[in-house]
Amino acid sequence: MNATIRSLTDPEERRAALPALARLRIEVFREWPYLYEGTESYEAEYLEEFIAEPGAVLVTAEVNGAIVGAATASPMRGQKEAFKAPFVARGFDIDRLFYFGESVLLPGWRGLGIGHGFFDAREEAARQGGASHACFCAVVRPADHPLRPAGARDLHPFWRARGYGAVEGLVTTFDWKDIDQRRETPHPMQFWMRAL
Template sequence: MEIIRGNEIIKYIDELGYFRIEIFKDFPYLYQGNMEYENKYLSRYSNSSESILIVLKDQEKLVGVCTGIPLKDEDKEFIQPFQTDNIDEIFYIGEVMVREGYRGQGIGTKLLSTMLNLVDQSKFKTVCFYTVDREDNHPLQPPNYKSPESLWNRLGFFKDPVKIVYYPWQDINSTNETEKPMNVWIKQL
C-alpha cells in the first residue's frame, strides 16, 4: 500500500482516471467517462496540499484506490450540503474503489480504515462521502449486486436523511449528462 499526498498525486492522475472510468462504468454509477473530464476533475487532488491518495497494487496493476481531499477544495456541488457548517473541518472521501475480482477480500475496508486513520490524525472533525442514489429495481442492477452500506455503517458512517447532492455525469447508454441524486454519508471524528 502506498500513500501519496498533495502535488505528488500528479504522477498518478492518468492511471487513476482510467481506473475511475473502469470502476464507475459498473452499477450503481453507470458512468460514461472520458480522460478529458478525468484530468480536469482529478487535478484538484494534485493542487491541494492536503489531499491523500492511497494506492494498492498487485504487481503493477491497480487493485484498490481511496482518494480524499478537504471539502473546501471540492466542487461547489459537493460543498453545498455543508454551507452552514465549518467546511475547513470537513474532509471529503472522493472514492473507495476495488477492482472486480479483488472485491470481498477486505481491500475496501483496509483502504477506508487507512484513510480514516490518516484523517483522524489531522485537524478535521468530520469525514463525508457521497453515493449515487439509484432506484431499487434499476434495470442495470446486476442480480448479484451487494451494496457496501454495511461496511460504511460498520466504520461509523451514517447516511444523513436531510442532506443530498445533485451531480451531473453521462450514463453509459446515454448521449447527455443528467443530474443524479447522491446520498451524503457522515462520520464524526
C-alpha cells in the same frame, strides 16, 4: 498474492499515478450503480484538481507495481460548491470536515480487506488534518432501475460497519452521462458521515 496499500505523498509520484487512476475510475464507475460513461481526459483533469488541494490524500492498492485500486480524500473547504453547499446550508463547519472522493477497486480484488485499508488511511489523514468528521456521497438509484444487475452488492452494511450513516436531507446532485443515455442527466447523491 496480496495488494500493497500505500499513501502517495510525493507530488511527482501522485502525478505519475493519475493516468492509471483515471482509467480505473472509468472502468469501475462504468459498473452498477454509477453506470458512468467517462473520458480519460475529464478524469485526469478532475483528479489533478482534487489532489492539488493542500492536505489531499491519494491511497493506492498495488500488485506487482500495477494499481488495482485507489481512494482519495481532501479537506472539504477545497471542494467544489456542489459538495460544500449542502453542509454550509445545514450549518456545518466545513473547515472541520474531510471529504472522501472515490474508492475504486477492480473486481478481482474486492472482499479482501482493501476497502478497509482505504478507509483507515483516509480517516488517519483526516484526523491529522484536524477534521472532526469524515463524509462521502453515493449515488441513489431506484430499486427497479432497469440496469440493476441481479444480486447487486449493497455497500450500505459495509459503510455502517465503518461507523458511517446517511444524513437525512443531506443530498446534492451531479450530472453525468449514463452508459445507456444520449446525454448527461442529474443524479441524486446522498452524503454519509461519521465523527472521527
